[in-house]
Amino acid sequence: MSAKSPFKDHKNALPAGTMISEKYRIVRPIARGGFGDVYEAEQPALSRRVAIKIQRDGLDVEGDPNYLQRFLQEASAAAGLQHPNVVSVHDFGREGDRLFLVMEYLEGQTVAQALDESAPLSVPRAIHIAKQVCRALRAAHKKGIIHRDIKPANILMVERDEDRNFVQVLDFGLVRDVQATEDLTKEGKFLGTPRYMSPEHFGKARADARS
Secondary structure (H helix, E strand, O other): OOOOOOOOOOOOOOOOOOOEOOOOOEEEEEEEEOOOEEEEEEEEEEEEEEEEEEEEOOOOOOOOOOHHHHHHHHHHHHHOOOOOEEOEEEEEEOOOEEEEEOOOOOHHHHHHHHHHHOOOOOOHHHHHHHHHHHHHHHHHHHHOOOEEEOOOEEEEEEEEEEEEEEEEEOOOEEEEEEEOOOOOOOOOOOOOOHOOOOOHHHOOOOOOOOO
């Protein structure tokens, strides 16, 4: 994944050259999210550029004993999801006290950025984007995976095969495996962005593919 502009606050960003898990070398910060910061990085062993999302310092997880287990479960589910319209997850793990998720690096523009620049989108363009998002979610649902944070900022458009609006759905690190026997979400907490969440996300009902 990628964003066009680095996040504005560089004070707490990891410096270029920092090694993560002795495999990934930080190049620069590219985005900031609720879970953590996203960096462009290099994987020297494979001569590959990647995007790595690293848990931000100060993220309050100490009161959630299931946090690590939930992250590893959800990251594993995301890594197993292979679809042309879903950003690929290459790796995940823990570096010291911080969790990280490694994804393919893509140059593009999110739907949120496109709306900021030229809203409203034309009807044909909007339909083309929406169809691809639906295909990605259908593939996830077939595997029992529910994405809990679908929003314009998590829909990246890249150029592929002369299609400048080829969709990659991001942030499948915020997913739930509906086949899991244990609900690891901390009581009183929810995952997602309130303005884009279904009622089920706020209450005690289980969010499923309909949500």
